[in-house]
Amino acid sequence: MLTSDLIRPLLRFQGQHVSVALVDPQDGALQATAQELIELFRSQLGQPQECWEQALTTYIGPRLDYILVRGLAKVLTDGATFTPVQAPHTPTVVRETMFAYGPVFSSSDMLHPVSREGVLQSVASNLQLSADDVEELLFADRHASYRLSDTGPDWTPVSLLARYNLELTRGVLYWASQLTIEVSDNYKDLWKFIKLFKLMFAAQARPDGGYHIELDGPISPFVGATLRYGRQMAAFLPALFLCQQWKMQATVYPPQGRGAMNYQLDAANSDLQSHFKRSDTFDSRLEADFAADFAQKIGARRGKWRLLRETELLLLGDTVMVPDFVLIDTRDEQRRILVELVGFWHPDYLRRKLEKVRAANCSHLLLLVYKGLNVTEEDFQGIASEVLFFTNKPVMKDVMLKVEEMAHRIYGPPST
Known part of the structure; x- marks a missing residue:
């Protein structure tokens, strides 16, 4: 910056x-x-x-x-990208070896029999380097000495x-x-x-x-x-x-x-464009397959629900939860069911996910949970959200039945 x-x-x-x-x-x-x-x-x-x-x-x-x-x-x-000089010895080692000789001067005399050039030659011999290499490495850990290795974009x-x-x-x-x-x-x-x-x-x-x-x-x-x-x-x-x-x-x-x-x-x-990289459309193959399955089996022409990707938030104090999908009833867009896929995740991630679900206390959130996880229905007791387990992938027919059931309970029958 x-x-x-x-x-x-x-x-x-x-x-x-x-x-x-x-x-x-x-x-x-x-x-x-x-x-x-x-x-x-x-x-x-x-x-x-x-x-x-x-x-x-x-x-x-x-x-x-x-x-x-x-x-x-x-x-x-x-x-x-600027990178330090690559050498068999670090600048710290070179300095320690050099400074061990004590004060030196550019030329020798009776009081100072060792010159700087002589010390450079001795250090180079001890470290099996050339005198020029010693000179270059002496302060090569300063950023000013780093070499331009990649000019970037x-x-x-x-x-x-x-x-x-x-x-x-x-x-x-x-x-x-x-x-x-x-x-x-x-x-x-x-x-x-x-x-x-x-x-x-x-x-x-x-x-x-x-x-x-x-x-x-x-x-x-x-x-x-x-x-x-x-x-x-x-x-x-x-x-x-x-x-x-x-x-x-x-x-x-x-x-x-x-x-x-x-x-x-x-x-x-504003014409400003970000240089940050956007996230991929889907975080996992499971999410991509779910969206594709919905489009194939339900879709806009055959179903009464529209599927959108990560368009709503659940505010949880000092953090948020962004459900994977939201299903919107085309007959009444106030009827919305959030969908979160929980599958194939590390145990610590699952723990944090459950903490967020409890904090959200969201009755219109549907959790689709992979049975292979080390969780049972007991782990979801006390939460306001609905849970539907699946074996290999969510069965769309079962998902939509649960969505209709939730919508009717929460919002009542759709307007006609």
């Missing part, structure tokens, strides 16, 4: 609103700069990181757009400029006290990244569909590790761009000392 010094000069203020000056990825002059940087960076393949920094400094020279250039260079650097000028915009956008959240988002899809990926970055949240369902989620920001009074949490919140933001419908509002305290300001983004007015 960009450092704050590359973001602060680009903050823009209008009343109580703050924004960040983004670039136009289609601008020809900017594309030329981006292309030059990409080529310069690729030319450093195999060279130490400090050589890249020196080449970048030379490239910038007297340019006035050094904030932009250094920002683009930071994106290139963050996406690349196959950048184009447009993709590099677009990613720079994303980094600027999320960098504003370094100074956020609270982040509020509204989303209507792709909940599973969103919560995966909320958990990954250890963000504190409170969520509630919106009357018109979707969810309202509040995230505590890096300078919230509830957060101690301000800088670390701020980077986590900024790191999370691209997950929001995996959703199709979203809005974001944050309260930020810019370093320019203007007090609390409002920072807003929404899907309708």
Whole structure:
């Protein structure tokens, strides 16, 4: 991510609103700069990181757009891989062997009979290395000495400029006290990244569909590790761009000392694209087979129910449960049955799953449980959800009978 010094000069203020000056990825002059940087960076393949920094400094020279250039260079650097020099001895061993000789000087005299060159030769002989290898390894564990081994994504000028915009956008959240988002899809990926970055949240369902989620920001009074949490919140933001419908509002305290300001983004007015990878459509073969079986045997034309994948949440305090499927009655869309497949899982995962099911206390949740698991009907006693066991795979006829039974009990007969 960009450092704050590359973001602060680009903050823009209008009343109580703050924004960040983004670039136009289609601008020809900017594309030329981006292309030059990409080529310069690729030319450093195999060279130490400090050589890249020196080449970048030379490239910038007297340019006035050094904030932009250094920002683009930071994106290139963050996406690349720098690896330490491979050698039979670690830099620590080389230093210990070298420093055991005590202070040395560039040349020898009567008071200092051993020169630095002489020590290098002795250490090289002891470690069976060349003097040049010893010199290189002496401080090879510094990041500046790491060599560029992979230049990262196959950048184009447009993709590099677009990613720079994303980094600027999320960098504003370094100074956020609270982040509020509204989303209507792709909940599973969103919560995966909320958990990954250890963000504190409170969520509630919106009357018109979707969810309202509040995230505590890096300078919230509830957060101690301000800088670390701020980077986590900024790191999370691209997950929001995996959703199709979203809005974001944050309260930020810019370093320019203007007090609390409002920072807003929404899907309708944003071209930002996430670099995070979406989850696969199905988590397991069992889920894929269930969806295919439903489409073949029930389907839209032959059945009265529509099957959707992970479109609803069960809010459980400090966590959530995202059921695998939801069955919606086409005769009355208020009649909904959630479906969770429980099969072929590690015992610890099963334990956590049962804990979530109990916490959900959801009467319109149907659990389809594989009989091969080390569980029985007794393990599900006291839960509000329904349970249907299966041997090899769920039998669709039995599933739909149970769904109709649950819907009639919970919602009554469907409207006609």
